[in-house]
Amino acid sequence: MVTMTIESLVSELRSFVGITRKRSIGDMLGYFPDISDKVIADFGEDAAVIDNGDEVLLLAADGIWSVLMDADPEWAGYCAVLVNVHDIAAMGGTPIAMVDVLSVNSPEVTDAVLRGVKRGIEKFGVPIVGGHLHPDTPYSALDVAILGKARKDGVILSSTAEPGDSVVVAVDLDGTVHPSFRINFDSTSHKDRETLARQISSMRALGERKLVTAGKDISNPGMLGTLGMLLETSGVGAVVDLDAIPVPESLNLVDWMKMYPGMGFVVTTRDPSEVVDVFGKHGLSAARIGRVIEERRLEVVKGEERAVLFDFERDRVTGIN
Amino acid sequence: MVTMTIESLVSELRSFVGITRKRSIGDMLGYFPDISDKVIADFGEDAAVIDNGDEVLLLAADGIWSVLMDADPEWAGYCAVLVNVHDIAAMGGTPIAMVDVLSVNSPEVTDAVLRGVKRGIEKFGVPIVGGHLHPDTPYSALDVAILGKARKDGVILSSTAEPGDSVVVAVDLDGTVHPSFRINFDSTSHKDRETLARQISSMRALGERKLVTAGKDISNPGMLGTLGMLLETSGVGAVVDLDAIPVPESLNLVDWMKMYPGMGFVVTTRDPSEVVDVFGKHGLSAARIGRVIEERRLEVVKGEERAVLFDFERDRVTGIN
Numbered sequence: 001m002v003t004m005t006i007e008s009l010v011s012e013l014r015s016f017v018g019i020t021r022k023r024s025i026g027d028m029l030g031y032f033p034d035i036s037d038k039v040i041a042d043f044g045e046d047a048a049v050i051d052n053g054d055e056v057l058l059l060a061a062d063g064i065w066s067v068l069m070d071a072d073p074e075w076a077g078y079c080a081v082l083v084n085v086h087d088i089a090a091m092g093g094t095p096i097a098m099v100d101v102l103s104v105n106s107p108e109v110t111d112a113v114l115r116g117v118k119r120g121i122e123k124f125g126v127p128i129v130g131g132h133l134h135p136d137t138p139y140s141a142l143d144v145a146i147l148g149k150a151r152k153d154g155v156i157l158s159s160t161a162e163p164g165d166s167v168v169v170a171v172d173l174d175g176t177v178h179p180s181f182r183i184n185f186d187s188t189s190h191k192d193r194e195t196l197a198r199q200i201s202s203m204r205a206l207g208e209r210k211l212v213t214a215g216k217d218i219s220n221p222g223m224l225g226t227l228g229m230l231l232e233t234s235g236v237g238a239v240v241d242l243d244a245i246p247v248p249e250s251l252n253l254v255d256w257m258k259m260y261p262g263m264g265f266v267v268t269t270r271d272p273s274e275v276v277d278v279f280g281k282h283g284l285s286a287a288r289i290g291r292v293i294e295e296r297r298l299e300v301v302k303g304e305e306r307a308v309l310f311d312f313e314r315d316r317v318t319g320i321n
Numbered sequence: 322m323v324t325m326t327i328e329s330l331v332s333e334l335r336s337f338v339g340i341t342r343k344r345s346i347g348d349m350l351g352y353f354p355d356i357s358d359k360v361i362a363d364f365g366e367d368a369a370v371i372d373n374g375d376e377v378l379l380l381a382a383d384g385i386w387s388v389l390m391d392a393d394p395e396w397a398g399y400c401a402v403l404v405n406v407h408d409i410a411a412m413g414g415t416p417i418a419m420v421d422v423l424s425v426n427s428p429e430v431t432d433a434v435l436r437g438v439k440r441g442i443e444k445f446g447v448p449i450v451g452g453h454l455h456p457d458t459p460y461s462a463l464d465v466a467i468l469g470k471a472r473k474d475g476v477i478l479s480s481t482a483e484p485g486d487s488v489v490v491a492v493d494l495d496g497t498v499h500p501s502f503r504i505n506f507d508s509t510s511h512k513d514r515e516t517l518a519r520q521i522s523s524m525r526a527l528g529e530r531k532l533v534t535a536g537k538d539i540s541n542p543g544m545l546g547t548l549g550m551l552l553e554t555s556g557v558g559a560v561v562d563l564d565a566i567p568v569p570e571s572l573n574l575v576d577w578m579k580m581y582p583g584m585g586f587v588v589t590t591r592d593p594s595e596v597v598d599v600f601g602k603h604g605l606s607a608a609r610i611g612r613v614i615e616e617r618r619l620e621v622v623k624g625e626e627r628a629v630l631f632d633f634e635r636d637r638v639t640g641i642n
Contacts, residue, residue, distance in 0.1 A: 021455075021456055021457060023456075024454060024456045025454050028423075028431075028435060028454060031435035031436070031438060031439045032438075032439070032442065032448065032449045032450075033439065033442055033443060033448070034448065035442065035443070035446060035447075035448050036417075036418065036447075036448045036450075038417065038418075039418065039448060039450050042448075042450040042451050043450075043451055045451065047451065048418060048420065048450035048451040050417060050418055050450070050468070052470075057378070057417070057468065059418055059420050059450060059451065059466075059468050060420060060451055061420035061421065061422050061451065061452045061453055061464075061466055062422070062453050063422035063424065063453045063455055063464070065455065066424075066455070066458050066459065096357075096359065096371060096378070097357065097359075097360065097369060097371055097380055099369065099380050099381060099382035099466050100382065101382050101383070101384035101422075101464040101466075102349075103384065103387075103462065110349075114349060114352035115352070117352055117353075118352045118353070118354065121353065121354055121356065122354060122356070125356060126356075126357075127353065127354070127355065127356050127357045127360060127363075128353045129353075129357075129360050129363040129364075129369035129371070129380060130363050130364055130366065130368065130369040130380065130381055130382065131381075131382045132382055132383050132384045132464070133345060133346050133349060134342075134384055134386065134387070135342055135344075135345045136342060137387050137460075137462075138387065138460065139458075139459065139460045139462075141424065141458075141460075141462060143382075143384070143422040143453070143464040145380075145382055145420050145422075145466030147371070147378065147380050147468060149373075
């Protein structure tokens, strides 16, 4: 096995496309004027939070990367459901329904994408209730939006981590790298609905018990990239001990850090041992991997080695803060 | 001026791409299992209707046709907001917030699309609160989803027209054909927000007063294509008097029937004169243009001439019924 230096990890992650393609998000915000007093939180969150009396409504959208669509349309369709359900779960919410916009250029691709979507619907128990079909596009694409809700006092934001908090991650290590898309780790497609529902509900349990200060689901930027987005949005930094990160047996750390895990969350908390315990009871492998600091940078540590992965004073992940 | 025969109108509309591209929607429904008892209405409606206590939540998504995106990205961005706001309005609802998925291949297109989106947000007063950006696709596309709500007893469906009802249409005739997209009639972009808000709220007023039995906003399939979708979904037919249709002075009927109007609705009602009056008070030109019949076909009449535009026993518009 090749020994990883911390510099090589930092350099690989800094140029990892899963992270770099988030960079232009912040530039768009000027086009989206803030014109509603019902919106509690919006960009930078996994889902927007809208005031609706005692509850909040959660609204999110996710598109499937064309690279994934080309590699495996059925897996892409399944992932469209997976990532949207996670966007609501990460906020401490319950998913209600989805709508989709499907653009297709062949009946075979349509069928494959929709078979994947159907499998996702059945696996996670969230219906698609409408949408739009472009039957004649020169490309294939699938965009899905999701509606959810949460108790107003149980909602988990990305923007509220505070210096002194612990950083805890939770993942399902029981899976394999997807054969047709090597930066996806599939821990869900062979699990039963009850197991997945228990894993997914871990964040709602944490939110309702007010055990976390912030949280996010681990998406395409990988575990540290997702943490970077959370820290940037919160206006803070963190120090992470790489040796504390739970890693599947079959993978090395660098590959794992570029992986979209089937089921994974990163949270900040004042009560890491209780949070690790709650995640564990919901069937996820959780660990305290670091702490939030005031300095706006994400620093990684491995034994005696240290390196800065992101310096938010200079770098940007999304540019949202 | 060329004299139109009713046969030429029927034949032009039957092959009109705005209508024909809706044909494959019905084939998709088998992939979307109905797994939630909270969903009151879904496919075939402008927005899905979800039970939420005393109110209903409305969820819809619309994609912008790539042909429009290529012709004029700024207008496409504006239309993405316009059509989504109409999807909620048509249900008798109030729009709350939107999310978008933007896929772009050039900074110029991005800027143009987003300028259009921003203009739509400001015009219709509905914020975009989140979404997803693909900064690196080989094509440009914009999908938007919208959340709205309505009083449970004021919601207007597409699927509830009944034989004996009158068919009423309402449109804003004060506009012009869009210079860069000749099947869009632009009645909104030069109007002030208050005028548009009054027009948009006409359907909510009708819903809350229970004056209509069904309704829909007039979209890409045009006025008769949209009516066809409503009738098909309701399992009924209609006879329409072409001479009763309000037409802008600058247009002939055939072109007008292929047009996406900036602001237009088609409803069925037992009280056509009251409905025409309500639309008029909201700044729209409305007229009773026909009646709903039990026979599942859309028949058009002009003086002594008659023709069948759609025979739902044989043809399909969307295949949803």
